[in-house]
Amino acid sequence: MLSDDQHIAIRRHLRRVLASSEFSRSGRAASFLEFVVLNALENNRESLKERAIGIAVFQRSEDWDPKLDTSVRTEARRVRKKLSEYYSSPAADPDDVNIDVPLGSYSPVFRFPEPEAEILPEGDTSPVAAVEEPSSGSRQERSTGTYLRLGLLALFVGAIGLAALQAFRIHRHGLLNANIGSSFKTLPITDEYGHQLNPAISPDGTEIAYASDAGTGTFHIIQRAIEGGTPHRLTSGIDPELSPAYSPDGKAIAFLRLHGSTTEVVVRELSSGSETLTGYIETQLGDWTGDPGPLIGNLGPAWTPDGTRLVVSDHPPHSSSGGLFILNLGDGSRQQLTTDGGSEQDFLPKVAPDGQRIAFIRASTHGHAELFILDLKTRALRQVTNEDHSINGLAWTKDPNELIVSSNREGPYQLWTVNALNGAFQKVDTDAANAIDPQMPANASWLAYVTLNQEWTIQRLTIAGPPAAKPLERFVASAGQNHSAHFSPDGRYVAFVSDRSGSWEIWLCGERCSEPQRLTNFHGPWIGGLTWSPDSTRLAFDARLGPKSAIYMMSIVDPRPQLVERNSFEERMPYWSQDGGALYFNSDRDGTVAVWKRDLQSGAVSRIGVGFSIREFGPRRNLLLGRSDGLIYEPENMPGASGKAIHLATDPVLAWTVHGSSIYYCAIQSDGHIHILVFEDGRSREIADEDIRFPRTAASLDVSPDGRYLLLTVSEHSTSNIYRRITLH
Numbered sequence: 001m002l003s004d005d006q007h008i009a010i011r012r013h014l015r016r017v018l019a020s021s022e023f024s025r026s027g028r029a030a031s032f033l034e035f036v037v038l039n040a041l042e043n044n045r046e047s048l049k050e051r052a053i054g055i056a057v058f059q060r061s062e063d064w065d066p067k068l069d070t071s072v073r074t075e076a077r078r079v080r081k082k083l084s085e086y087y088s089s090p091a092a093d094p095d096d097v098n099i100d101v102p103l104g105s106y107s108p109v110f111r112f113p114e115p116e117a118e119i120l121p122e123g124d125t126s127p128v129a130a131v132e133e134p135s136s137g138s139r140q141e142r143s144t145g146t147y148l149r150l151g152l153l154a155l156f157v158g159a160i161g162l163a164a165l166q167a168f169r170i171h172r173h174g175l176l177n178a179n180i181g182s183s184f185k186t187l188p189i190t191d192e193y194g195h196q197l198n199p200a201i202s203p204d205g206t207e208i209a210y211a212s213d214a215g216t217g218t219f220h221i222i223q224r225a226i227e228g229g230t231p232h233r234l235t236s237g238i239d240p241e242l243s244p245a246y247s248p249d250g251k252a253i254a255f256l257r258l259h260g261s262t263t264e265v266v267v268r269e270l271s272s273g274s275e276t277l278t279g280y281i282e283t284q285l286g287d288w289t290g291d292p293g294p295l296i297g298n299l300g301p302a303w304t305p306d307g308t309r310l311v312v313s314d315h316p317p318h319s320s321s322g323g324l325f326i327l328n329l330g331d332g333s334r335q336q337l338t339t340d341g342g343s344e345q346d347f348l349p350k351v352a353p354d355g356q357r358i359a360f361i362r363a364s365t366h367g368h369a370e371l372f373i374l375d376l377k378t379r380a381l382r383q384v385t386n387e388d389h390s391i392n393g394l395a396w397t398k399d400p401n402e403l404i405v406s407s408n409r410e411g412p413y414q415l416w417t418v419n420a421l422n423g424a425f426q427k428v429d430t431d432a433a434n435a436i437d438p439q440m441p442a443n444a445s446w447l448a449y450v451t452l453n454q455e456w457t458i459q460r461l462t463i464a465g466p467p468a469a470k471p472l473e474r475f476v477a478s479a480g481q482n483h484s485a486h487f488s489p490d491g492r493y494v495a496f497v498s499d500r501s502g503s504w505e506i507w508l509c510g511e512r513c514s515e516p517q518r519l520t521n522f523h524g525p526w527i528g529g530l531t532w533s534p535d536s537t538r539l540a541f542d543a544r545l546g547p548k549s550a551i552y553m554m555s556i557v558d559p560r561p562q563l564v565e566r567n568s569f570e571e572r573m574p575y576w577s578q579d580g581g582a583l584y585f586n587s588d589r590d591g592t593v594a595v596w597k598r599d600l601q602s603g604a605v606s607r608i609g610v611g612f613s614i615r616e617f618g619p620r621r622n623l624l625l626g627r628s629d630g631l632i633y634e635p636e637n638m639p640g641a642s643g644k645a646i647h648l649a650t651d652p653v654l655a656w657t658v659h660g661s662s663i664y665y666c667a668i669q670s671d672g673h674i675h676i677l678v679f680e681d682g683r684s685r686e687i688a689d690e691d692i693r694f695p696r697t698a699a700s701l702d703v704s705p706d707g708r709y710l711l712l713t714v715s716e717h718s719t720s721n722i723y724r725r726i727t728l729h
Contacts, residue, residue: 009112016091016431021433035057040107040108058072097111097113098111184429184728192212195219196222198211198243220233241257267310299313305354324336338381358373359371359396363390385418392413405418430449458475484497495519495532505519505527527542534576534579538554583597584597586611586613594608610625618661626654632649632656648665648679662678
């Protein structure tokens with residue numbers, strides 16, 4: 001049997017492999033390797049079989065037949081190749097554990113640097129029959145040494161106490177400031193299934209609280225010791241909870257509780273467990289941003305140093321402006337600190353240790369955020385950065401004039417220090433492909449951050465014609481994220497957005513999408529809102545190549561993007577009219593997010609109505625608008641209006657489309673399943689019930705011109721855990 005030290009070494013090494021360049025942007029391969037390794041440590045051989053892996057990792061149905069679908073074998077070959085590449089790279093430590101998935105088996109083999117006795121799972125006396133032909137470079141060369149072959153552990157069991165590992169990796173880079181340090185080691189604080197977000201560190205630096213969904217999609221507040229210990233849930237309710245924050249004396253935790261359509265600000269005393277409702281936030285936690293990073297928890301609360309007040313971000317849905325507010329815990333009063341408006345919203349309040357300043361981000365509707373600082377005495381507001389990028393996490397360091405942020409200024413989200421006086425950035429290296437949500441204790445030489453890994457695929461659902469053997473199947477897949485797939489009106493092409501090349505670009509493929517070709521070379525941030533011209537020769541889309549998101553058009557034959565209009569507004573999500581003469585889009589040009597129409601001949605622009613997205617449907621090309629709260633409606637008093645008062649609710653808000661006179665939309669059920677519905681002839685009916693997950697900020701639907709297929713964006717792999725970066729002196 002393995003010793004405890006060997007268990008720890010294997011888990012530590014797995015984290016390093018998954019954080020490597022070979023696996024960090026390949027969600028499916030990472031999930032496969034993590035599943036077989038973590039679950040091998042309990043010696044359950046049954047779950048290492050092809051069928052069990054297909055159901056658990058690939059989310060295949062219980063009646064899935066691996067003889068007809070070779071996905072597991074294909075992915076195993078890919079994992080072996082990536083392992084070979086990793087162990088051949090400079091990142092691999094020859095004195096560390098070595099992981100192999102031998103040909104003919106899905107049971108991992110481990111080689112230790114010191115000779116060990118070979119251990120097989122109980123009852124495992126012979127290898128599994130070979131399931132694929134060898135491929136060159138599919139596995140690393142084996143040197144002398146002994147192998148440990150092990151069986152399976154349930155995927156949902158987290159490794160507790162990994163933060164206390166003695167072994168670690170030392171990094172030495174260019175000189176940073178003394179607070180962050182250039183030499184460091186990284187250790188996991190959590191190693192759990194699903195998402196662990198919004199870390200909060202106790203004032204004495206010994207405990208951490210965070211929001212965890214344990215893979216269910218519903219978040220609750222978890223508390224645990226930094227150095228090992230058992231995580232325990234802080235509350236017992238059924239409502240989702242987010243964004244914990246320790247009080248300055250460490251005796252209470254404030255957090256947000258989503259109760260129906262209301263967000264409550266709650267303070268819980270840690271000794272007695274008593275709770276006090278201190279106020280409400282009216283912000284609707286929706287998908288107003290196009291950025292793929294999670295926004296949950298960005299509303300605060302943040303304590304003032306005297307422990308008497310909380311700072312929150314609030315944006316009432318029926319108000320022309322929101323901003324930051326102070327909640328006084330004594331009398332329950334509320335005072336507005338900042339005022340935003342239009343498409344700009346203030347998020348992520350962080351009170352400086354001196355209590356005299358508040359740092360926050362002012363974000364626009366499309367992944368663009370800048371750092372601001374408010375002086376609480378003078379109410380002077382100062383913009384610190386001018387980056388035209390997104391910020392996904394913010395914290396003060398021990399230096400009173402320095403903050404640490406997570407920014408995508410170089411592509412993936414990474415950590416940076418920011419000088420509060422001049423806005424200068426400096427990189428903070430970590431092991432993570434995406435590092436978000438940094439937090440730093442007041443008197444410690446370490447910081448916590450969240451690692452984020454996501455894989456989005458385009459899947460095709462058969463909705464008409466003869467029954468399909470596989471009604472839902474992967475259509476576009478790669479390492480990283482793919483979204484917004486749309487058929488050309490003539491049915492010959494599919495255009496979609498992907499970061500498979502390392503940055504968001506537009507790709508084009510044939511109707512089977514076997515060999516996608518890249519059309520753009522932006523090397524920049526988010527791209528969205530793809531729409532085809534009716535003649536299938538051009539694409540329109542939104543992209544942020546400057547300070548604001550703008551609408552572009554290009555030919556698929558000569559793909560050189562042309563800016564539709566240069567202005568200072570946020571303009572997104574274009575939709576080509578069916579007659580080809582106009583582009584609809586959303587914009588904040590009048591101070592609110594509304595849908596507008598541009599005549600492509602005259603250039604005239606007119607406002608249609610409040611909304612986020614728009615479609616024409618039916619023979620009379622009636623207009624349908626989708627609002628940011630998920631309501632799909634037909635504007636009143638519009639020319640050609642049907643007068644049928646269409647009001648449908650879709651969730652996520654972007655997951656709807658039209659085909660002819662039919663409206664396709666989605667609903668997320670309490671069990672997490674996605675119900676796909678079609679509204680026809682004045683009534684809705686369900687066409688599919690799928691156990692899948694949508695990326696909420698990039699959900700999209702599109703129906704093929706012949707009405708047989710529905711394309712949808714699916715989040716196949718999405719996990720996050722909390723790590724600790726310790727400065728070495």
